[in-house]
Amino acid sequence: MMPRVTHIDRLALLLALLSLVMTTSSVASTSSLPGTLPILAASLAQLAWHEHRPRLARLMLMPILLILGLCLASHLIPEYWLAHASLDRLADYLSPGSLLVDWRPPLLITLCLGTLCLSLLVRTRASLGAPLLLGMTGMLLVVQLIGWNTRPTLLPLAGAPLEQAVLWLLLVAQLARVSVGWRVTRPSIQRALWPSLALTLLTILFWHQQMTLSERELRTQTQQQGQRMAEQLSREIDEHLAAMRRFTHIWRLTDTPPNAAQWQRQAAPYQQDFRYFLNIAYIDADSRILHAHPLNAVNRGIIGSRLYDDQPAGRPAVRAALEEGREGRTDIITLLQGVPGIIHYLPIFHADTEQPAAAVAMVVSLPVLADTLFTRTSPDELALTLRAGQELIAHQPATSRLGPWQYETSLALESETLALITQPTLAQLLGQLPRLPVVSLAIGLVLATLLYLALFAHHQMITQHHSVTRSNRELRTEVRERTRLQQEIEWLAGHDELTSLPNRRTFMKALERHADQRPLSLLLCDIDHFKRLNDQLGHLEGDRHLTDIAKCGRKVVERAGGLFARFGGEEFVACLPCHDHQQASRVAESLRQAVEGLGLTHADGTPLTISAGVATQVTGPLQTDALLRAADEALYAAKSAGRNQVVLAGMSI
């Protein structure tokens, strides 16, 4: 049977359709197709659900949830379990040039889609957590709406506006459909929803705080990495300069300039240590380069050059060393070899005169210096750029996509300052990004769900318990009432309603109970002229007289250990076990006198009396009929004899 379609159903269907159309257009326009596909699939699944095809919807939801689970897992799995780079390689294998971030939807979109799909999977049942799942979706969408994560972060956390709009539509469509169904369990939902939503909010706040701190720490770490590189290099250059001063001092001991072989031999170890020295040269007093180590093709070409003439930019530094006897250092100049660099000139003094006689040139090539620096880092991790002011000295590109952060560090070379620009790759940053914030977010959301389920079940149990208790109470009242009625019915079955005396049935049973007792006497009595009393005073008055006589008879007979009952009409009967003829006649006489003494009268004032017949069985098995007949005959005899008297049956049975 097709379910009845309401206006709300139509509205929900319309919203789902709209979201599908919007997602389709988004898929067509977006460059990140894989990231948008889960939204498209989720829209289709929800459409199937709105079309009352739950099985088809579930079939579609399973793979979507699996994919979303994998996406979420890629945020959670520790780097040492599965390196981020491996996932990037997989993405690159699937689509050359792509990264993992191109394949998975942003984190908050993943979570929103997950909660929406889970809500559909549990058929939006309140008892299975659907209200909280939809509440979570709303919260995560609000987080994206207020633009918490619009500042540049490593990961794209929020979805594009169109994606967010689609998710809002899906959420509203689901809410529109389920609002009617949740009406029954609303108290339980309310009791469970607010605390768990509060926990969700706390979780999101905590996650945001942790994520901000983690990124800040990572930022500091990567910044410090560049700083460390620059500081280490500056320190090394200072140390090398100190070493070169010692090297220079060697030549002070001799007055003769070194020959080529001596220079090569002495300079070789220094040059080997400091690879960014383009050469270590001996400059004579006329600023001419006499020796240069290493003696390669480039350096061979500059031997004999006169620096005052050939390198005017460095002239003040050469002059400082050769003429003033102090260390000279050029700015960044174009070296004779054609590359930018800095030259330190260290004066060599005469041993005797302490006058500068020559100088040692320590030629630092900035491209080689940059190379030295660059070889210490991997292009998989960083892109490096060395600048002198606006002039680009060297650049090492990264092998993969760069992250959003770049840092500039000063590299101090004496008074000259170079800028070292480091820009980590996205893969490197994501690999180092702590997983803890997302882990705590996921755990928090799971805990909120468990809290909801526990509170909901608890409230349902309490409600059921109350209803069971109420039913039990009603049942107990019912049982009590029925028992009372039962007792009343039983009492009525065995008693006379007017006089409350045992009736004939009870009397016969009592007689059977005393069947073995001998002698057993039976007393039958009848009110005299009762018809007349009824006729003259009315039946109500007759009833009152009957009741008074019944009370009186009961007292007298029970005192004697017998049972007094109403036999029918205005007739009473008494069973007197262990009473012989005489004893029974005495009881009957007492009864007659007691009734007479009650003061009950007819309309003319004559007293109301009774007549009685007594019969006794002394031996043999009980003969109820014979006994009754004998007592009746005796009663008849009493009536015939004038009434108000006791007559004993002629003989005992």
Ligand SMILES: Nc1nc2c(ncn2[C@@H]2O[C@H](COP(=O)(O)OP(=O)(O)OP(=O)(O)O)[C@@H](O)[C@H]2O)c(=O)[nH]1
């Ligand atoms: N008020 C009232 N009258 C009853 C009840 N049961 C029987 N009677 C009346 O008792 C009367 C019995 O009358 P009878 O059998 O003619 O006997 P009687 O008038 O007592 O005369 P004797 O027995 O011969 O002395 C009838 O009028 C009955 O209607 C009762 O429960 N209440």
